[in-house]
Amino acid sequence: MRGRVYLKHEYLGYIEITEETDGISGIYFLDEIRGEEIESPEVLKCKKELEEYFRGDRTEFTVKIDLRGGTEFQRSCWRAMYDIPYGETISYSEEADAIGNPKAVRAVGGANGKNPVSIVVP
Numbered sequence: 001m002r003g004r005v006y007l008k009h010e011y012l013g014y015i016e017i018t019e020e021t022d023g024i025s026g027i028y029f030l031d032e033i034r035g036e037e038i039e040s041p042e043v044l045k046c047k048k049e050l051e052e053y054f055r056g057d058r059t060e061f062t063v064k065i066d067l068r069g070g071t072e073f074q075r076s077c078w079r080a081m082y083d084i085p086y087g088e089t090i091s092y093s094e095e096a097d098a099i100g101n102p103k104a105v106r107a108v109g110g111a112n113g114k115n116p117v118s119i120v121v122p
Helices: 041-055 071-081 092-098 105-112
Strands: 003-009 013-020 023-031
Touching: 003 041, 013 041, 023 041, 071 092, 071 105, 092 105
Parallel strands: none
Antiparallel strands: 003 013, 013 023
């Protein structure tokens, strides 16, 4: 692990931000802190951008994302979600169409539920 920091949100609890080799690899909601912080420029930047987002001052993220883990199908769903503009929504059906697999509506929903970098990748 290259970096890990925690953000305390009054309603969401602790948010753990992790970085692997190529960028932010995880944003997790926790009840308690799970380990020591390892500060790196990218996790500190992500923490700052999340704080700005929660204050209502940010609508786009500039941190580098490392969509690792999961299957290729899941990663394709996460990449498609990343392209949804702030404040807009699409259905699982529209997302399935966007990834070229229109019959995979339920699988898209399942993949989205396993998104490791929620908020930044909505």
